[in-house]
């Protein structure tokens with residue numbers, strides 16, 4: 227019997243690839259392996275689920291049994307892959323080992339654990355999958371004050387979602403303004419103002435050092451010696467591509483698992499996509515790049531040889547208090563120009579020759595997204 231194509235991971239990357247592959251190879255043997263429960267859900271909904279009043283169970287769009295049936299695939303769940311053996315073309319799991327014809331790593335990324343001291347450091351929550359979300363919702367029940375670490379994209383979305391549901395939120399970040407890696411200061415301040423109007427408090431230029439338990443609540447020590455109290459502490463300080471399995475198997479790894487424009491790793495039979503991958507030098511942990519990659523990789527696995535290209539792909543920040551669309555420049559060397567508008571702000575990033583390389587649109591300026599996107603150079607031409 228022919229060894230199957232094995233996909234490790236049942237997130238958006240693994241499942242979208244499996245769907246695309248099935249369109250091209252309806253009968254080929256296909257196996258997925260996942261460390262989690264394998265139910266299909268949309269991860270971006272984790273940071274808007276309070277507003278949409280959905281529990282973790284209600285976020286499941288398709289249970290794993292239905293996915294297996296639709297994909298005509300075997301799916302092993304709750305089965306971490308422990309080791310790859312590229313020489314023998316086998317993967318080792320807690321449930322046994324399997325041979326593959328071709329292997330795809332769709333492993334996602336780990337949430338950074340904040341380096342904290344204190345007796346309650348281990349109780350700081352992170353939300354990076356459905357099981358995390360279920361724990362977060364259980365811990366939030368009946369609570370009023372949340373301290374959020376990180377004012378990046380995911381932190382701001384959780385701040386909005388919590389505040390619009392009546393929770394008092396304080397966000398701590400060592401940077402000077404929200405989304406500091408994606409937005410120039412004027413745009414960040416605009417977003418800050420809109421979130422503050424919703425009730426969110428920001429504590430910039432500060433980092434948490436320790437979390438102690440205090441009478442059923444938490445006391446969070448900040449670097450300047452002050453302390454903040456909260457009922458729950460949530461961390462959203464960034465993600466790190468899961469590269470360990472690949473590195474231990476001798477595959478090339480940099481910020482992510484290194485793959486070329488056919489999504490092929492340094493081993494000819496192993497591919498990677500999604501948050502774990504560094505594709506032609508780019509680590510883009512967003513949905514749109516995954517969809518593009520899934521189509522191109524499926525075609526490669528089915529015996530064609532297309533190359534991946536990326537247009538510029540703006541990201542929508544899910545903060546209804548301040549609709550925001552960012553298309554960050556991928557290269558440095560230019561400058562931001564910001565312009566306040568009636569009910570919004572436009573920030574354009576241009577190089578020395580005046581070429582548009584990125585933008586941020588807030589409030590009323592979001593209507594300019596299509597026109598500006600059309601002027602941007604491709605991210606991967």
Ligand SMILES: Cc1cc2nc3c(=O)[nH]c(=O)nc-3n(C[C@H](O)[C@H](O)[C@H](O)COP(=O)(O)OP(=O)(O)OC[C@H]3O[C@@H](n4cnc5c(N)ncnc54)[C@H](O)[C@@H]3O)c2cc1C
Nearest residue numbers: 235236237238239261262269270307334500501511512513
């Ligand atoms: C709260 C939140 C909001 C977001 N909002 C947006 C948004 O609005 N727009 C946007 O574009 N992007 C957004 N993103 C990013 C986007 O959701 C991710 O880029 C995408 O979901 C990543 O999919 P993935 O399949 O690569 O990884 P994951 O969904 O993390 O899947 C990884 C899979 O690999 C499995 N796995 C890992 N290690 C092993 C192992 N050793 N053995 C077996 N299985 C393993 C896991 O169990 C899982 O099934 C958001 C992310 C978060 C956390």
